[in-house]
Amino acid sequence: xxxxxxxxxxxxxxxxxxxxxxxxxxxxxxxxxxxxxxxxxxxxxxxxxxxxxxxxxxxxxxxxxxxxxxxxxxxxxxxxxxxxxxxxxxxxxxxxxxxxxxxxxxxxxxxxxxxxxxxxxxxxxxxxxxxxxxxxxxxxxxxxxxxxxxxxxxxxxxxxxxxxxxxxxxxxxxxxxxxxxxxxxxxxxxxxxxxxxx
Numbered sequence: 001x002x003x004x005x006x007x008x009x010x011x012x013x014x015x016x017x018x019x020x021x022x023x024x025x026x027x028x029x030x031x032x033x034x035x036x037x038x039x040x041x042x043x044x045x046x047x048x049x050x051x052x053x054x055x056x057x058x059x060x061x062x063x064x065x066x067x068x069x070x071x072x073x074x075x076x077x078x079x080x081x082x083x084x085x086x087x088x089x090x091x092x093x094x095x096x097x098x099x100x101x102x103x104x105x106x107x108x109x110x111x112x113x114x115x116x117x118x119x120x121x122x123x124x125x126x127x128x129x130x131x132x133x134x135x136x137x138x139x140x141x142x143x144x145x146x147x148x149x150x151x152x153x154x155x156x157x158x159x160x161x162x163x164x165x166x167x168x169x170x171x172x173x174x175x176x177x178x179x180x181x182x183x184x185x186x187x188x189x190x191x192x193x194x195x196x197x198x
Contacts, residue, residue: 019057022047026068027112035115040064066125068116073133076105080137084144091148091192098141099166099187106170107180134163145191149198158194165190 058064080101087097120126138159173183
């Protein structure tokens with residue numbers, strides 16, 4: 001029998017490859033149908049796998065939403081680290097890089113991440129995720145900006161101003177209420193003013 005007549009065997013995905021596939025399909029579902037449409041059963045159906053496969057990876061809908069949020073958080077952290085590594089060593093340059101990385105990451109996820117966040121809102125998992133994310137993000141910003149503060153230090157209140165403004169402006173850009181460039185410029189100006197007040 002020639003090789004062209006042999007049936008093509010489907011490649012069995014490794015656990016990591018299957019997880020990646022499931023997350024990609026989940027993002028697509030959220031993008032196309034909204035977070036409310038995302039269930040483990042629907043994900044299994046869309047991914048062409050059985051429900052036990054999906055349950056083995058995520059256990060619950062909340063577990064799936066947490067995995068999506070963690071992936072988004074990891075992407076945002078990587079974007080910020082990469083941007084800070086190659087930016088100008090002045091206040092305006094550092095502020096711009098932080099603003100650009102934050103807004104770009106949120107707008108890249110379009111309307112998906114606000115839906116994921118809203119679905120997790122109020123859950124203990126979301127509170128832990130936010131705390132786990134905000135601390136390291138604030139530390140990176142503190143290290144990047146402290147050399148330009150008059151006292152050489154950025155206070156906690158200033159860092160919360162940065163996080164709040166970054167969230168609000170990024171979500172406004174993602175929803176189309178504000179252009180991405182305008183959001184970045186306003187966030188940069190807010191960061192510079194906050195640093196100079198320290």
